[in-house]
Amino acid sequence: MNPELGVCYYPEHWPEAMWADDAARMVETGLTWVRIGEFGWSRMEPTSDDLHFDWLDRAIETLGSAGLKVVLGTPTATPPRWMLDKHPDMLAVDAQGQPRKFGSRRHYCFSHTGYIEECVRIACVMGERYGRNPHVAAWQIDNEYGCHETTVSYSQPALHAFQNWLEGQYSTIETLNAAWGNVFWSMEYDRFDQIELPNLTVTEPNPAHVLAFRRFSADQVVAFNRAQVEVLRPLTDAPLLHNYMGRVLDFDHFAVGADLDIATWDSYPIGFLSDRLEADKAHKSAFLQQGDPDMQAFHHDLYRAVGRGRWWVMEQQPGPVNWAPYNPAPLPGMVRLWSLEAVAHGAEVVSYFRWRQAPFAQEQMHAGLLMPDNRSAPALAEARQTADDLAGLGAITQARTDVAILFDYASDWAWATQPQGAGFDYFKLVFSTYQALRRAGLSVDFLPAEDIPKAGYKVILAPGLATIGPDLEQRLTDGCELAVLGPRSGAITLDFQIPATGRPGLTALDCTVDLVETLPPQVTREVDGGGAARHWVDRLSGKAPDLLTFQDGTPALKGTDHMWYLAGFPDDTLWDRVISMAAALTGIALHPMPQGLRRRQTAGHTFLINYNSAPVEWNGRMIEACDVFIQENDTPAEG
Amino acid sequence: MNPELGVCYYPEHWPEAMWADDAARMVETGLTWVRIGEFGWSRMEPTSDDLHFDWLDRAIETLGSAGLKVVLGTPTATPPRWMLDKHPDMLAVDAQGQPRKFGSRRHYCFSHTGYIEECVRIACVMGERYGRNPHVAAWQIDNEYGCHETTVSYSQPALHAFQNWLEGQYSTIETLNAAWGNVFWSMEYDRFDQIELPNLTVTEPNPAHVLAFRRFSADQVVAFNRAQVEVLRPLTDAPLLHNYMGRVLDFDHFAVGADLDIATWDSYPIGFLSDRLEADKAHKSAFLQQGDPDMQAFHHDLYRAVGRGRWWVMEQQPGPVNWAPYNPAPLPGMVRLWSLEAVAHGAEVVSYFRWRQAPFAQEQMHAGLLMPDNRSAPALAEARQTADDLAGLGAITQARTDVAILFDYASDWAWATQPQGAGFDYFKLVFSTYQALRRAGLSVDFLPAEDIPKAGYKVILAPGLATIGPDLEQRLTDGCELAVLGPRSGAITLDFQIPATGRPGLTALDCTVDLVETLPPQVTREVDGGGAARHWVDRLSGKAPDLLTFQDGTPALKGTDHMWYLAGFPDDTLWDRVISMAAALTGIALHPMPQGLRRRQTAGHTFLINYNSAPVEWNGRMIEACDVFIQENDTPAEG
């Protein structure tokens, strides 16, 4: 199947008279998909039980008959105002104990059963009405779980659900007290109903308490999503999907994704550079109007794993947005570049957000493919060009990569609970791993801990993996020639204790963490021969050979031919050394890339993607600024 | 009328035995005005309805018979403790939902009708008692509206008043929903009483909602002030005034000022440099003990407009204050300099705050003209010297300036609601405009949008003006030879929508904003020939000629001979170019000034005001550090 383009559209925002023209213009632009409905609850049901779907019937008919495939969204991310009259306690509550009031979106608490029933009801109504509609080719459930930090809620419904969840996990209060080590500061409980949510304590609460609450909160997202899946499944054959966000790690996307057919995500390269990425000012200036060269690919690869191979970009930034600290415009060519890059990583559909810039409400400063007055915005021509490019390109088939990264949401929850050193962050660690692989010109897969294919990869990297049991170690060693662990791997049990078997507690590697150190930003621990650890240092002992050592003689990397443990959070130089050593050991060919140029290999093509605002030369070929060079693989492309 | 000096005095803070000596010493210092009473409610009415005015009778008599004119303040900024027993819900509430407790001042909510009645009652009692007292020559209502961020309150009384205000504005809920675009995220309301205050939402509330609340809150200040005006007017012929603060933009000072006779403001040059002005450390160090060279003049010119020509400095900093992050002492000469500068800008009275430093309570570290032990503080001699200077100077008559700035409080509310780029700020934009004009040696008037004299100015600058209707455009073009608009002008309607007519939506200029960009501090957009835009860039199209272009070829300034639109927030170099071009077009003579030296021209005099701590040469004349050089205009003064 060839990659396709789409767009997000809000018929309820525009006079019905414009719909047919809009649909025709979408088709003319080369778009084949249109997403609608996900914020429209107050129009579908203006007051409780007063259903108005005629406008949506006509919108679907208008779009569908123009030749567009419709993604229909359930509107549960935006409960209308009357919902609060029915369920006054449905609001999420923030860590300061304040209800998160009506007036924007995502104001519901995932633990409110009354609200979940309302969501199931509206999904059922929609499924019954449109489940077999030939124009409705996919269903989106809710919108951007976790966005605006909404996974965690400190409400009373959340409290009671948490207490029940704990009882389900631990059966007896004695078991919980022991598992959490509550004897530590006389924190022992007599009954589950004494356990409060872990906010507003005098000093930090028990990390076991916090981690349990994070796991519970993530489970509530899975359950919330599943409730709608279960009602929609019997009513439609169209695939179900959700649109995830960038750098949202609050819930386990693999677990949510397991109930869905396709993973999609919302890609805002320039917004994310400004808002969600630590980088120095020089980097942020160099890529201000392009986005970080690895941030999109990282999520493409991650969501390809979440979707078990099937994934889309549901919302693609088309121009300046409204929500980042700074909102510049993309350089000419970037909208096309982002689209082709997504395709290179396997996107089935790239869908722009939004069709026409709204002149009102929160996102009135968010660009669309059209301006508010219906003139073309710069991105429209780039979308058209992309459609032509895709037509020429044909099908893109993904290939098994040599290297993979094990990605584990729960590790982020653990390290956010107890960073031990300011600035230690799971995403930063994994992203630095990914960047190093990409500097080496490698294509990368992501893997969930639960599902590692056997003997599939030459190298799997699993940095910062909080908990490793014997099963997972087995899956890792079965899955690759060389597993690279550390730093901070296997450091805790699921109950947030130091494992009785020691850290990292591996069977196959005689290597123990005796001591942990964290470092301020201005201090690094230098490695003999170049590179350094920053942020984090595990002091290692054990019989496994030292492959690299710090300048004080302690091990920086220990390992055998099949498993390595890295003692610190590597800087770029150290990562490059480690990747080179691993490639040499396992016979991977590296393709060192210049700054801002990235390479993605599929079964049939090699994509060279230039995020720089200037042309860059690589292997004797000049790639233009903000451009993508695509080569078929039978031509020898690179040195 | 010759400018005069005054002082703020608190007879209730000192033994009655000291009053006569104080009055004599004031007169001896050359002061003719004394402000009293504005914080004295607990002494006027120690418990509810138990009135004690005998001490105030005697204080007025003592001061008045010494030859001083009294400004009498209504004490409504400091409701006494018993007021809370009567009106427990009168406290303002902060954005976190916390009542702003008793124990300092300004703890009332502007929307509490019970408290407003108390204010009217006490104003009535005072008006009846002192309205015809020959010593009472002016009335001050309340004190520093908006200080300590008190304009906005999230109380229940504010909520209900806001709902009523909205119903008054929109009549039907359908009108409001449409005007705000509430369909956007299913935010539609069924009834006005469902609308909450726009705090504590999950992500940003609808900017239309926020702007409406800001407009409502500003209206409440006008209404609060008017309630006292209405009770005092029939009881006295003395002028009514209020003392505004520096860089408080929360309410429309023009609207409050329309009900009063004189505008006064409280000028703390050193405190404001430390606390209320963005500037780099070099600038803050250079002017640490003098204050910023433009900050005072800016407010003098602004409040001259608010007072329709009549204005005072009600509180003039005389030494170190207590409330800024850092509180150094003025350099010798600065108290006189500030006083003479105010006079140059048209102040009728400059009144020092305060007579004697209090040894107790919140402001015990705030200098006065006297030390707590009654010795002279350094400012006393400077006040005496200023009185002598004024005696020699005679009357100062203001002259119509060549250039004016349109100043619009509502634009600040709009851009604070949706800055779009961190650091974008209406005051900063207008202040940078003012600084550029002052670097060019020009005298400046401010204008409200509602009242622009016809054909009065060569150039009117209206940067960042949020909303422009056809009427305002007409007033602007009628009012000057060249109107300079942009950036971000005419960008929204009063309901915070992008105008259907486009941005800026001008009739006389074929120029449209297609795209908006905001930039981080380290990035600027360079203009061909010098200068750059920072923070904000409007991407322009339209047939109006490009007068300046960015280095990427897009327009930086478009315009005709009568109207210009500036595409970005100019840096100093760009402002200087634009001012030069505008001066050349309209025939204004510029007088480029060295750093820290400022020039103010009145009908009869030219003032050269040296804020530097070192002498500075200008046109062959040396002006001493912290000194003012005054020249009569019939002498040819400058090149």
Place this chain on the structure above:
Amino acid sequence: MNPELGVCYYPEHWPEAMWADDAARMVETGLTWVRIGEFGWSRMEPTSDDLHFDWLDRAIETLGSAGLKVVLGTPTATPPRWMLDKHPDMLAVDAQGQPRKFGSRRHYCFSHTGYIEECVRIACVMGERYGRNPHVAAWQIDNEYGCHETTVSYSQPALHAFQNWLEGQYSTIETLNAAWGNVFWSMEYDRFDQIELPNLTVTEPNPAHVLAFRRFSADQVVAFNRAQVEVLRPLTDAPLLHNYMGRVLDFDHFAVGADLDIATWDSYPIGFLSDRLEADKAHKSAFLQQGDPDMQAFHHDLYRAVGRGRWWVMEQQPGPVNWAPYNPAPLPGMVRLWSLEAVAHGAEVVSYFRWRQAPFAQEQMHAGLLMPDNRSAPALAEARQTADDLAGLGAITQARTDVAILFDYASDWAWATQPQGAGFDYFKLVFSTYQALRRAGLSVDFLPAEDIPKAGYKVILAPGLATIGPDLEQRLTDGCELAVLGPRSGAITLDFQIPATGRPGLTALDCTVDLVETLPPQVTREVDGGGAARHWVDRLSGKAPDLLTFQDGTPALKGTDHMWYLAGFPDDTLWDRVISMAAALTGIALHPMPQGLRRRQTAGHTFLINYNSAPVEWNGRMIEACDVFIQENDTPAEG
């Protein structure tokens, strides 16, 4: 008595089968003391009135019979969960009005009488059971008062206790109104029950109100501690003690200490460098794994005064901790260095925290002498080595020093209430004084204002002393040849007023503060001949001779041969000059020290303590990195 070593141990955290081995290994390490029990309430009393002391009986017996002396802690810092069912309002409340919830420790409000009764009850039970137990050789009451900012609580019990406290202080509301100057902003009260806690006011509350609340809060700590002292005293002859923290100044440690026999403190050199000390990055990097060279000694000397000569280190950092922003490991030798340094300053016991790293709960990343799996952590060998060193050293006798610093907790409360300049801080001022004395190679005593020995010192420095009455001035002048006061000395009365006698209001020195200035960090006021004032400048007048002057001619130091007043917060150069001048005047020999090397003289020994990570030469002798050189005093040691 020779100095001894100890350790903190939690038998309730480990299987009883391990206890005997642990005890034997402690003895083998050379430890003689073991502290237990202070967090064990939930095991002593699992539910209300259900007492379980059998395990503690056995633990004490096991440890004691191995030869260890037991410090037994009352567990009142960790009220168990059931306590909340009995006393739901016992939680402390933060300044935002939020209860500080159960789930960590120190969650009680010091003003809750019900909880105090529970504490007295459990202390009584323990005293009756163990008061005469031969193994229990000392009692610790509660744990780390004030830690986690717990001294101040804004609860209802605190409010009522505060109102009663005020009535006790002022008797009538008129007296209070006058003392606080409540007339200032009509803040006068009619009744004590109208006075609220000074949080959440619109702008800053009356500093007199805040200071009274701080004094009250400090008094509540004294009363809380005393309640347990009173019940334990009759039940045991063992000394009573408390373990204070570093840089906690919220309550008057001298006042708490007056009820106890020994002062102990918890010394975390690396954690404190990261978390509780302002220093530039170069300094923080240089001493990252050693701690600041003066921070420990400062507290040793301070707590020696609090304990009236008797003091311990109760918790000594043995490796990385878990709670600082960054947590690196000590360099080899540092645990021994810290221990010997404490002994040099007079510690009777140095007790390591903790015996074995716990694998669970909040402090699982906090190192012990043993790893969680019972292997030796690096500190164990250093403890063993220290024990050997101490055995060779014999008794250490403290000697009267030449110089002393007057330390006054209430001054910190005053200046925290009204810093006047951002960054002005009492601790920083006193610490800079201490550092200057230590750079000069001097040993230092601390003195409380209430207890200054007559004619004991050559120089007493009393920087930043908020309040000075005639009695204190007399004690100061009787206590030394030269008293050095200023800056900001004698600046307020106990009621936070500027004294009617002026500032500093000294009888013996004709010197008056006329004006106060505060400066931003980038600006200093230079002194003729070198050095400068930063942060704070008192402008002085008076007939006392000017000993140093600022470059603008105003006095920087005024004084007679017996009393000096320093006009500003000195930078290091100015401090060094002042110390040199004072030493020259009083005949003190200075021993200038290189960076990181510190000198401590006792009656019998001179300790040279090298905090540097490299050897340092001094007087021709090389002292190794992280090492202590100890010389007997009859050998001429230094030039």
